[in-house]
Amino acid sequence: MTAKTDDDTVVYNEQRIYMPFPGRFGRGSEMGRGPYEKSGLLRETSLAPGQTKHETFEISYPFEDQEKDGTSRRELLKDELIVTVTLWYVPFGEFDGNEVAFYEEEKTLDLKAEWVWR
Amino acid sequence: MKRAFIFGLIGFAGCALLAFNASAAGGPKPEPPSKATTISELAERYDSSRCADCHEEIYDEWENSLHARSILGSPRTAPTIITAIEKGLKLFPYSGVKSDDDITVEHLAICTKCHLPQLDEATDDVAREIVATIRGWQQAYKDGDDDKADELEETIESLNIGCMVCHNKVALIHKWADGYAQPDTVYGAQEGEHEDEEFVNMAEAPALSESIFCGQCHGLGPNLELDHPSQCATLYGSYLFSYVAHGGSESCQECHMEKSELGHDMQSYKDEAMIDMALDVKVEGRSIFWRKNKAEGVVPIGIIDVSMYNKAGHVIPDG
Numbered sequence: 026m027t028a029k030t031d032d033d034t035v036v037y038n039e040q041r042i043y044m045p046f047p048g049r050f051g052r053g054s055e056m057g058r059g060p061y062e063k064s065g066l067l068r069e070t071s072l073a074p075g076q077t078k079h080e081t082f083e084i085s086y087p088f089e090d091q092e093k094d095g096t097s098r099r100e101l102l103k104d105e106l107i108v109t110v111t112l113w114y115v116p117f118g119e120f121d122g123n124e125v126a127f128y129e130e131e132k133t134l135d136l137k138a139e140w141v142w143r
Numbered sequence: 144m145k146r147a148f149i150f151g152l153i154g155f156a157g158c159a160l161l162a163f164n165a166s167a168a169g170g171p172k173p174e175p176p177s178k179a180t181t182i183s184e185l186a187e188r189y190d191s192s193r194c195a196d197c198h199e200e201i202y203d204e205w206e207n208s209l210h211a212r213s214i215l216g217s218p219r220t221a222p223t224i225i226t227a228i229e230k231g232l233k234l235f236p237y238s239g240v241k242s243d244d245d246i247t248v249e250h251l252a253i254c255t256k257c258h259l260p261q262l263d264e265a266t267d268d269v270a271r272e273i274v275a276t277i278r279g280w281q282q283a284y285k286d287g288d289d290d291k292a293d294e295l296e297e298t299i300e301s302l303n304i305g306c307m308v309c310h311n312k313v314a315l316i317h318k319w320a321d322g323y324a325q326p327d328t329v330y331g332a333q334e335g336e337h338e339d340e341e342f343v344n345m346a347e348a349p350a351l352s353e354s355i356f357c358g359q360c361h362g363l364g365p366n367l368e369l370d371h372p373s374q375c376a377t378l379y380g381s382y383l384f385s386y387v388a389h390g391g392s393e394s395c396q397e398c399h400m401e402k403s404e405l406g407h408d409m410q411s412y413k414d415e416a417m418i419d420m421a422l423d424v425k426v427e428g429r430s431i432f433w434r435k436n437k438a439e440g441v442v443p444i445g446i447i448d449v450s451m452y453n454k455a456g457h458v459i460p461d462g
Contacts, residue, residue: 026447045462047374051365059223061231061253063374063462064365071458072422074386078451086430086443099441106445110426114412114460117219125412128424134445136430142441 026110028084028134030103037084037106043070044118084108086136099143106134168330168346169315169322176326179265182272182298189261191305197338202306204408210304213258214273217413221277221299224254227373228274238371243274253373257360259302261312273302307342313359314348321349354382354456357395381458391456398456412460421459423452 028037049057051064072078087102112128113120179185191211195202205211215221232240232250239245247267248255251274255262262270280295307329314330315321324330329337330348337345350356358379365372382395399409403416410417430445453459 026449028445044460045377045458047462051372057374059226059230060373060375061227061371064372065374066364066377069458071381071460071462072451072453073458074381074453074456075389075391076453078453080449080451082447082449083433084445084447086445088443101443106430108428108445108447110447110449112422112424112451116217116412116460123217123219125418127412127418127422130424130426132426132428132447134428134430134447136432136443136445138432140432140441140443142432142434 026082026108028106028108030087031105031107032103034087036087036103037082039082041080043072043078045069045071084134099140101136101140104136108132108134168328168334168348169318170325172318172323173326176264180268182269182276182302185261185265185269186298186301188264189303189305189307190301191303191307193339194306198306201407204406205306207408208410210407210409212300213304214255214277214302215296215299218296220254220258222281224251224258224274225277225281227254235371243271243278246271246274249370253366253369253371256366256369256373257362257375258304260304261308273299309351309356310348311342313356314351316350316355316359352394352396354379354394354396358382361395376461378457378461381461382456385458386456393456395456421453421455423454425450 026037026039027035029035045066046068047057047063048065048067049055049062054067056067057063084106086104086106088099089102090097090099092098109129109131111126114125114127116123116125176188179188191202191205209217212218213220214224216223228240228243228246228250231253232238232246233242238250240250248262248265248270251259251262251270262273276295276298280292280299283289283292283295310329310331311324311326315324325344325346327342328344328346329339329342330346331351332347333345334347335345337343348356360376361378362374362376363380363383364377365374382391398420399417400406403410403414403420405414405416412418412421427448428445430443433442433444434440435442
């Protein structure tokens with residue numbers, strides 16, 4: 026998930042990973058590399074069938090505390106964010122050209138509302 | 144009372160006979176076929192193009208699927224076989240593999256149990272020929288020799304999960320109950336004669352349309368029956384213990400062949416139809432002034448809420 030301001034500055038970039046963590050030879054705490062040593066699962070965070078996974082992201086708008094007449098006033102530097110949410114399928118764990126975008130949506134958020142308590 | 148018990152026994156025996164008659168598609172364990180001594184011989188034995196004359200549409204569907212290039216892969220499978228040799232077999236102290244010359248059919252079975260199950264009908268020379276062909280293909284790419292790379296890629300592609308793998312070799316799962324696949328029979332949904340010189344009969348494979356059929360390869364986890372268990376797929380495990388366990392009732396074939404309308408062009412994460420069938424994603428956004436705490440004060444934040452519902456019959460991703 027990436028959030029940018031209207032001048033294309035990235036203000037937030039966060040990713041969540043869903044995947045199986047196969048154990049190396051089915052023992053200990055080390056993850057296996059290839060099919061010749063993967064055995065069992067140490068951990069499983071893949072999306073489970075019939076279930077809904079919820080994620081929430083909090084993106085701080087760029088702001089600045091400005092001093093004026095001995096008082097501090099918080100000002101928004103940008104009141105609009107362009108947010109892109111992409112769900113990638115990354116079959117080999119790398120963005121090596123085999124990745125597939127399962128879902129992508131862009132949303133524009135704004136805080137053009139009145140701000141009293143700063 | 145005794146009479147009732149006897150009738151009961153007769154009834155039970157009748158049911159048992161009916162049950163076994165209904166699924167008696169196979170026969171006695173046949174003599175193993177002679178070992179293929181070259182890739183070309185093995186490929187010819189399982190050549191699906193012979194089916195195309197009568198089953199053109201199905202053949203075309205299959206030809207587009209990853210089953211048609213199960214050793215080559217996306218093409219990631221073939222290089223992974225080499226990695227398994229270099230990082231696995233050659234480093235394991237008891238594998239018996241120090242060089243490619245030591246590789247046998249049994250060694251490659253950690254991959255070919257599923258990617259090329261018919262390799263058990265070939266000599267160890269064929270196992271070594273496969274490895275040499277993959278290495279030659281990789282080298283040709285590195286050298287920029289496109290003609291050679293294409294030629295070797297075609298050889299690798301000739302080894303695949305073709306028609307007669309599913310419709311004969313692995314068609315019958317419970318062999319003690321259903322019998323063994325017969326060398327003159329193609330297994331599917333019908334019984335009778337089959338217009339072919341070699342496969343002259345058709346018989347029913349009772350589990351061909353069931354999820355367990357796909358589960359033979361797409362997989363419960365580690366292949367514990369091997370001397371050195373390998374693990375690629377865990378899909379069938381999650382299908383059984385997560386999807387079915389939470390009330391799911393559709394089969395692999397219903398989603399991947401019927402609802403997707405892909406038929407024998409079985410696809411996964413790279414296909415638009417399968418992607419549409421996999422997940423429902425919803426994204427919602429809003430912004431607020433967050434009165435966080437004294438230290439940080441009021442923080443203007445945007446909030447993005449994402450929900451992802453997995454509509455598939457297995458975990459996403461698998462591995």
